[in-house]
Amino acid sequence: xxxxxxxxxxxSAPTSPSRHDGDVGEVGKGPTSPRRAAASPPAETLxxxxxxxxxxxxxxxxxALGAAGFATVYATGGQTQLEGLSxxxxxxxxxxxxxxxxxxxxPGGGHVEEHEPFDSPPAEVRLTADELTGTESPLRRRGxxxxxxxxxxALGAAALFPLRSLLPFDRERPVHALxxxxxxxxxxxxRADGTPVRPADVPAETVLTxxxxxxxxxxxxxxxxxxxxxxxxxxxxxGGDLDGIVVYSLLCTHAGCxxxxxxxxxxxxxxxxxxxxxxxxxxxRPIAGxxxxxxxxxxxxxxxxxxxxxxxxxxxxxxxGFWSLK
Amino acid sequence: MITRWLVRRLxxxxxxxxxxxxxxxxxxxxxxPDHWSFMLGELALYSFVVLVLTGVFLTLFxxxxxxxxxxxxxxxxxxxxxxxxxxxxxxxxxxxxxxxxLMRQTHHxxxxxxxxxxxxxxxxxxxxxxxRKPREINWLIGVTMLALALFNGFTxxxxxxxxxxxxxxxxxxxxxxxxxxxxxxxxxxxFGGEFPAAETVxxxxxxxxxxxxxxxxxxxxxxxxxxxxxxxxxxxGPGRTENNVVGSRFWPGYTARTLxxxxxxxxxxxxxxxxxxxxxxxxxxxxxxxQASSPAQPDWxxxxxxxxxxxxxxxxxxxxxxxxxxxxxxxxxxxxVAFAGLYLWPFLERWRGGDGLSHQLLDPPRRHPARLGxxxxxLAFFVVLLVAxxxxxxxxxxxxxxxxxxxxxxxxxxxxxxxxxxxGYLLARALLRGGxxxxxxxxxxxxxxxxxxxxxxxxxxxxxxxxTEGGPSTEQPRSTGAATGPAAGxxxxxxxxxxxxxxxxxxxxxxxxxxxxxxxxxLSRPEAERAADxxxxxxxxxxxxxxxxxxxxxxxxxxxAGRAAGRVGGSLALLVLAYRRRRRxxxx
Numbered sequence: 001x002x003x004x005x006x007x008x009x010x011x012s013a014p015t016s017p018s019r020h021d022g023d024v025g026e027v028g029k030g031p032t033s034p035r036r037a038a039a040s041p042p043a044e045t046l047x048x049x050x051x052x053x054x055x056x057x058x059x060x061x062x063x064a065l066g067a068a069g070f071a072t073v074y075a076t077g078g079q080t081q082l083e084g085l086s087x088x089x090x091x092x093x094x095x096x097x098x099x100x101x102x103x104x105x106x107p108g109g110g111h112v113e114e115h116e117p118f119d120s121p122p123a124e125v126r127l128t129a130d131e132l133t134g135t136e137s138p139l140r141r142r143g144x145x146x147x148x149x150x151x152x153x154a155l156g157a158a159a160l161f162p163l164r165s166l167l168p169f170d171r172e173r174p175v176h177a178l179x180x181x182x183x184x185x186x187x188x189x190x191r192a193d194g195t196p197v198r199p200a201d202v203p204a205e206t207v208l209t210x211x212x213x214x215x216x217x218x219x220x221x222x223x224x225x226x227x228x229x230x231x232x233x234x235x236x237x238x239g240g241d242l243d244g245i246v247v248y249s250l251l252c253t254h255a256g257c258x259x260x261x262x263x264x265x266x267x268x269x270x271x272x273x274x275x276x277x278x279x280x281x282x283x284x285r286p287i288a289g290x291x292x293x294x295x296x297x298x299x300x301x302x303x304x305x306x307x308x309x310x311x312x313x314x315x316x317x318x319x320x321g322f323w324s325l326k
Numbered sequence: 327m328i329t330r331w332l333v334r335r336l337x338x339x340x341x342x343x344x345x346x347x348x349x350x351x352x353x354x355x356x357x358x359p360d361h362w363s364f365m366l367g368e369l370a371l372y373s374f375v376v377l378v379l380t381g382v383f384l385t386l387f388x389x390x391x392x393x394x395x396x397x398x399x400x401x402x403x404x405x406x407x408x409x410x411x412x413x414x415x416x417x418x419x420x421x422x423x424x425x426x427x428l429m430r431q432t433h434h435x436x437x438x439x440x441x442x443x444x445x446x447x448x449x450x451x452x453x454x455x456x457x458r459k460p461r462e463i464n465w466l467i468g469v470t471m472l473a474l475a476l477f478n479g480f481t482x483x484x485x486x487x488x489x490x491x492x493x494x495x496x497x498x499x500x501x502x503x504x505x506x507x508x509x510x511x512x513x514x515x516x517f518g519g520e521f522p523a524a525e526t527v528x529x530x531x532x533x534x535x536x537x538x539x540x541x542x543x544x545x546x547x548x549x550x551x552x553x554x555x556x557x558x559x560x561x562x563g564p565g566r567t568e569n570n571v572v573g574s575r576f577w578p579g580y581t582a583r584t585l586x587x588x589x590x591x592x593x594x595x596x597x598x599x600x601x602x603x604x605x606x607x608x609x610x611x612x613x614x615x616x617q618a619s620s621p622a623q624p625d626w627x628x629x630x631x632x633x634x635x636x637x638x639x640x641x642x643x644x645x646x647x648x649x650x651x652x653x654x655x656x657x658x659x660x661x662x663v664a665f666a667g668l669y670l671w672p673f674l675e676r677w678r679g680g681d682g683l684s685h686q687l688l689d690p691p692r693r694h695p696a697r698l699g700x701x702x703x704x705l706a707f708f709v710v711l712l713v714a715x716x717x718x719x720x721x722x723x724x725x726x727x728x729x730x731x732x733x734x735x736x737x738x739x740x741x742x743x744x745x746x747x748x749x750g751y752l753l754a755r756a757l758l759r760g761g762x763x764x765x766x767x768x769x770x771x772x773x774x775x776x777x778x779x780x781x782x783x784x785x786x787x788x789x790x791x792x793x794t795e796g797g798p799s800t801e802q803p804r805s806t807g808a809a810t811g812p813a814a815g816x817x818x819x820x821x822x823x824x825x826x827x828x829x830x831x832x833x834x835x836x837x838x839x840x841x842x843x844x845x846x847x848x849l850s851r852p853e854a855e856r857a858a859d860x861x862x863x864x865x866x867x868x869x870x871x872x873x874x875x876x877x878x879x880x881x882x883x884x885x886x887a888g889r890a891a892g893r894v895g896g897s898l899a900l901l902v903l904a905y906r907r908r909r910r911x912x913x914x
Contacts, residue, residue: 290638
């Protein structure tokens with residue numbers, strides 16, 4: 001026991017010169033440090049210690065209550081707010097108790113540890129280097145090392161090939177997939193619920209989101225139809241118009257968010273992600289924000305049954321740009 | 327004293343098999359600096375623990391698939407609706423799994439805290455020059471962990487397949503796709519096809535719950551292992567040199583403190599998780615490429631990227647007829663440059679005038695005005711970007727057109743870093759000249775004198791500085807010690823050695839303003855002398871009587887409890903003895 005606690009613990013040597021000369025009270029960081037307390041009368045110190053112990057014990061008790069509270073809340077059906085609160089109380093109790101314990105009842109600060117410089121003795125360095133590159137070292141056969149390097153390099157290169165499996169081989173190749181969509185001549189425009197659209201259904205005050213029939217879930221197909229006044233066009237719509245009905249890709253040419261906010265009156269659409277604005281009267285050119293290219297248009301006609309139908313793919317690849325985009 | 331007996335018994339059992347006592351003793355007496363900023367890394371560590379624990383719980387209920395399914399459960403607004411399995415299981419674990427919402431929200435909150443703590447820790451390391459030799463490796467590991475934390479945060483909030491995160495994912499897809507030459511293949515390989523591919527969510531899930539956490543755990547281990555090997559750096563101060571660490575010993579003071587912090591992190595994250603709603607995916611709805619939520623803001627730690635995407639004007643350009651789309655610069659280049667800068671900073675700084683020496687004493691930030699100014703400028707830039715991610719909200723709150731907000735922020739992003747950096751630089755110089763403790767102590771005279779920008783050498787009139795600055799004060803003990811000589815009993819810095827009653831040797835450093843006790847006991851006097859010598863160089867050493875009394879107060883409470891327990895135990899033992907004697911007597 002003495003080995004771990006070398007100092008005389010009852011302060012039985014008050015006359016020892018080192019006791020007041022030591023004046024270790026100066027070491028501590030703050031007035032609450034126990035070593036500062038060592039300088040004050042023992043009775044006062046004891047009182048403070050007892051008070052601190054009481055706080056610690058109370059905090060741990062509160063923590064236990066919190067834990068019990070959590071268990072109770074959980075067992076009786078659970079309630080998120082109470083669960084969180086009771087768990088927080090349980091942890092905060094432990095935290096507070098440990099914190100007070102550390103500050104009031106345990107020594108803090110005042111210690112120093114040596115920090116040896118970070119250079120090994122030169123002899124040690126030399127011996128290690130000799131071990132690595134000495135006469136027996138395989139590194140001396142440079143030709144063989146080079147051959148090994150070739151083998152490992154080839155293996156590493158070969159190991160990259162399976163990365164190609166990340167794109168399943170039955171999928172379209174990237175550039176082709178990005179350039180084309182299922183929109184094609186004769187594909188009907190349908191709403192989100194799959195019902196086809198007549199020209200009369202296209203609103204003038206808002207945009208109608210449309211999809212190619214049978215391809216609702218593809219990411220590159222969403223488009224919107226809107227009725228505009230052809231007299232106000234300042235540039236012809238790329239996909240043409242059908243008595244003022246124009247259809248554009250819904251995907252912003254900046255980062256692919258749907259440009260779902262229609263500012264009626266000005267006939268602009270706005271992307272909610274990065275605030276790109278497109279002027280539908282001027283062939284959906286970007287007029288503000290970070291988008292750099294116009295929305296691709298969709299050429300449409302009316303089929304024999306009176307429904308809107310595409311006459312081809314978008315006039316340009318929809319959505320954000322890519323390296324091979326002409 | 328049953329605990330003491332148990333601990334000793336256990337320690338003996340372990341030591342008999344591992345012979346680990348010397349290692350454990352050294353670990354227990356390891357000295358940790360007391361400055362609060364050294365707790366930031368621990369904050370990150372403990373939020374990581376919360377993340378792992380709550381994350382394991384979530385993993386048991388989350389279904390990483392975009393296969394269509396029907397949600398049926400307690401959340402009536404979505405009951406019976408067709409959604410992806412990922413989304414349905416997220417809603418289910420929020421409403422139908424008891425304590426699930428608490429775990430999910432706590433997970434999200436602790437993720438925010440995790441990245442915040444890493445960033446603050448990084449700023450501390452940066453501004454105090456703690457990345458300098460020999461700590462470059464830990465800087466590189468730390469920056470890597472920051473990148474992984476950002477990545478894992480992003481994958482984490484993307485896998486529920488809700489409308490908000492799906493939009494974020496769409497943006498990330500576009501950014502990846504914008505990379506010249508390889509972007510198309512890169513994005514198709516990474517996401518498994520054209521957006522939205524069914525492969526994406528399972529892949530992000532594996533990265534989120536397995537790959538990245540595993541790598542993070544390994545890196546944390548390396549980070550801490552290197553920290554222990556290299557020991558802590560410390561701020562300059564009395565008795566602190568390049569060859570020692572001053573602070574609290576790990577056991578017991580620091581243990582209690584760090585465990586308290588650990589518990590605080592749990593308390594705060596669970597309180598937030600229980601009381602403050604975060605990422606309510608059931609309100610956003612399932613992802614649909616034809617819909618977007620507005621306003622849409624990502625988590626704060628990726629918001630700078632989103633802000634940059636908003637701020638940069640249309641910047642499509644062509645290279646040899648090929649398109650480089652506008653998301654490339656703010657999305658890929660900015661992040662790449664930022665992280666390349668972080669990775670390279672220690673080496674850049676050494677190349678531009680660093681000394682290439684090992685540093686254990688930290689720079690107070692003012693000591694390196696150029697670094698401070700540059701750091702503040704970069705910080706200002708990123709803060710503007712971060713704010714820009716909320717431009718639509720700002721516009722709504724201030725009732726001004728969002729495009730005007732955008733224009734102002736564009737100007738701010740370009741302009742603000744300059745004055746911010748200059749102010750940082752000048753303040754550092756003023757503090758350096760004035761020698762005050764903080765910004766509050768800067769006088770007008772200091773600022774004016776900085777404007778002269780005289781050579782750094784002309785500091786003759788600022789004598790006070792030497793007491794607060796690192797270099798001079800660390801030199802002080804050695805020089806004065808040598809001057810006064812070993813006979814100097816009082817006042818001059820000296821090393822005092824003593825022999826404890828149990829035969830171990832200890833030492834302490836004593837100077838006017840401070841007394842620092844060596845952190846461990848030594849079995850022989852030369853060992854103690856060597857340690858003191860390493861820590862303080864050639865200070866006069868004198869043997870003294872063992873200083874007593876200190877432990878008395880600390881042990882008081884323990885001792886009383888011990889005595890009480892001893893009395894009880896003693897009487898019990900007596901009882902047992904008496905009982906046995908009686909039995910023996912009876913048998914006779």
